Amino acid sequence: MAANVPIILNNGRTCPVLGLGTWKSKPGEVAQAVKDAIDAGYRHIDCAHVYMNEKEVGQALKEKFDEGAVKREDIFITSKLWCTSHRPDLVEGAIKTTLSNLGLDYLDLYLIHWPQAFKEGEEIFPTGADGKVIPSPVDFVDTYKEMEKLVEKGLTRSLGLSNFNKKQIERVLEVASVKPVMLQIEVHPYLNQQKLIDFCKLHDIAITAYSPLGSPDRPWAKPDDVKLLDDPKLKAIGDKYGKSSAQVLIRYAIDRGLIVIPKSVSKNRIVQNFNVFDFQLTLDDIMEISSLECNGRICSMGDTHHPDYPFHDEY
Numbered sequence: 531m532a533a534n535v536p537i538i539l540n541n542g543r544t545c546p547v548l549g550l551g552t553w554k555s556k557p558g559e560v561a562q563a564v565k566d567a568i569d570a571g572y573r574h575i576d577c578a579h580v581y582m583n584e585k586e587v588g589q590a591l592k593e594k595f596d597e598g599a600v601k602r603e604d605i606f607i608t609s610k611l612w613c614t615s616h617r618p619d620l621v622e623g624a625i626k627t628t629l630s631n632l633g634l635d636y637l638d639l640y641l642i643h644w645p646q647a648f649k650e651g652e653e654i655f656p657t658g659a660d661g662k663v664i665p666s667p668v669d670f671v672d673t674y675k676e677m678e679k680l681v682e683k684g685l686t687r688s689l690g691l692s693n694f695n696k697k698q699i700e701r702v703l704e705v706a707s708v709k710p711v712m713l714q715i716e717v718h719p720y721l722n723q724q725k726l727i728d729f730c731k732l733h734d735i736a737i738t739a740y741s742p743l744g745s746p747d748r749p750w751a752k753p754d755d756v757k758l759l760d761d762p763k764l765k766a767i768g769d770k771y772g773k774s775s776a777q778v779l780i781r782y783a784i785d786r787g788l789i790v791i792p793k794s795v796s797k798n799r800i801v802q803n804f805n806v807f808d809f810q811l812t813l814d815d816i817m818e819i820s821s822l823e824c825n826g827r828i829c830s831m832g833d834t835h836h837p838d839y840p841f842h843d844e845y
């Protein structure tokens with residue numbers, strides 16, 4: 531239970547179990563959040579080109595490096611290749627844009643954000659007259675093979691996948707000469723992902739749990755949606771330990787052997803979310819929390835017609 535013990539990845543590198551999420555963190559807020567997180571002890575920041583705030587994350591990192599609070603090698607930075615840059619000739623330019631925005635010369639982990647490739651161009655969600663996203667014919671296997679060159683070139687230490695299903699991961703594993711170290715997926719008690727997690731364990735691929743608190747600030751949330759953080763079972767378990775539901779949810783990931791990246795821009799929540807290394811859930815707690823499973827996926831991208839849409843399969 532020592533603070534933020536790292537997980538050992540299949541290439542021998544390590545990743546701190548608890549990181550800060552940055553999706554929806556506004557450019558005006560995210561720099562302070564990253565600085566507060568580093569001061570609180572976080573050594574892992576989850577970023578993405580599509581979050582449109584990597585420059586501000588980079589400014590915060592620079593400040594912390596300059597003041598000597600942390601060294602580059604002490605912090606784990608993840609970013610993600612967006613769907614409009616899957617075409618192999620666009621991949622190196624995409625990571626270089628991210629690195630330039632973050633003010634870094636390498637990433638620790640670069641993920642394919644989604645298996646679906648979109649029509650290349652400036653638009654994040656290129657949409658046709660029918661209102662549907664316009665696919666690109668690029669196969670994610672070709673994208674992955676191109677990303678392997680980024681490791682050779684020193685632009686990222688490791689590669690991984692996000693939002694891929696079992697079959698899609700198998701296709702990557704068949705061709706990979708640089709094995710993916712990580713799968714980043716939505717995981718919380720309403721979507722506990724046990725089958726996909728077991729599959730990844732067999733292949734020595736670590737899991738990062740995203741939206742661990744149920745993403746209450748997701749843009750498409752409706753006022754009458756059930757809020758995971760308000761679930762009475764979580765509150766009752768938290769009361770036993772003098773911890774909040776958010777802390778129970780973070781521990782639910784860590785105690786299942788996962789890496790977890792709660793997002794916050796509020797200093798006291800950033801500190802609270804890190805204050806989880808002085809308690810542990812019992813197996814009974816974990817079983818009880820897992821019984822909340824209801825296939826409650828929050829982040830589905832909506833474009834179910836895309837040939838590489840990952841969530842038609844059971845897992």
Ligand SMILES: NC(=O)C1=CN([C@@H]2O[C@H](COP(=O)(O)OP(=O)(O)OC[C@H]3O[C@@H](n4cnc5c(N)ncnc54)[C@H](OP(=O)(O)O)[C@@H]3O)[C@@H](O)[C@H]2O)C=CC1
Pocket residue numbers: 550551552553554576577643692693714715739740741742743744745746747748759774776777791792793794795796799800802803829
């Ligand atoms: N690979 C992918 O496709 C995806 C990756 N992600 C990554 O995972 C991260 C986390 O997921 P995300 O969807 O943001 O949602 P989370 O489940 O982390 O929830 C974030 C929300 O919870 C609130 N919150 C944070 N801490 C507490 C607390 N202690 N008590 C009460 N409320 C709290 C935050 O508010 P406030 O900020 O005001 O504190 C915010 O509204 C993302 O930010 C992103 O980095 C997320 C979705 C998809």
Ligand SMILES: O=C1CO[C@H](CO)[C@@H](O)[C@@H]1O
Pocket residue numbers: 553578580829831
């Ligand atoms: O990380 C994520 C959050 O925002 C994106 C755009 O809405 C999602 O698609 C993605 O999964």
